[in-house]
Amino acid sequence: MKESSINGLVLRTASLLLLMLAAGAAASAQTSSAQLSINLTVQSSISLIFKDNPNVGNVGFCPLTNAGTNNVGLDLGSASFPGSFHSSACVDYTHVGASFYQVSSAFDVLVTKSNSSSPSYRLAAQISTAPPASVVWLVNNVTLNSAGFTTLDTADAFGSPVTKTLQVQVRNNVPGQILQETITFLATAN
């Protein structure tokens, strides 16, 4: 075989090897890129939940149903004026004056904030329907009504439970009936 032919063969073989190597390298390095753009807007927010008071179970501190949420139940049992009767062991029963009795129970309100520089919040409450005559619903001795929110506090601290006492005062001439209210609490950041 002539030298020129041998050189040609070597050259072609080398070229083929280079092509194969190049092809292999290209295949292994092949990737795909993509871009996902994320958009959002953060908003300040606050939350309000009801919690059992640490004294729950003692007189004046009945347990809430569904405690730890913003929609709880509070059963005050049955009560009447004569004989200071009350079926619940956890309510605080007292006579108020000569003709009213009162049952009450305390619970905690916890308001937390997020992404807010507000230093405090206002707390207000409202009952859902006008009570019968001679029945009064109060929170911490502040009478509630169904016409609008009644301010309870003007500068409560976020993140710290605030103990509130729900009171129901009933005159001794109120006929026997179920007294029921949905009490809405409203926290507003200052």
Place this chain on the structure above:
Amino acid sequence: MLAMTALLFAAPAFAQNPTATGVINATLINKNGISLVFDTDPSGVTLGAAGTSAATLNFGTISAFGPLAPGVTRPSVSATNYIVRTVFDVQVIQGGLTSTTYTLSAQLATALPTGFSFKIDGVTLVNGPSNIQTNAVYNVDVSHNLDLTVSTAAPGAGGPAVGTPQSTVINFQASPN
């Protein structure tokens, strides 16, 4: 006599239609290819430019306690932060490769705004590539959870800016295994 014979032989040749031939030397270089597109997941937010490799994902207005946009959930809220989540799909298509699976990686394209961190399928995103999935299958939508952890701190105290649109870009890369 000789001229007459030549004319007789030539006549049939002129009677046929003339023909011509040609060839095309065609070449197609079939190259290996791989592409990645984002698709809207049925349980996630609707992507902008879905089906492309440059999509947008809008969480809308987020907060720790308020309502969220459709397709956005809030798996957790703690005293220090909260997480909002959505789901998106990635589909990688390949041609000409012997690879049967791919590795998906992602990284933040820019520094994150204050008070944010992102995770995809539990993997925290940083400014370098992080593997999200190492054996993903081609040609199908693969859903991924995108978690945004937001500090509950107030603006200026380590928390994010409030009330102003914010954006982040995440780069993805699919590599054949």
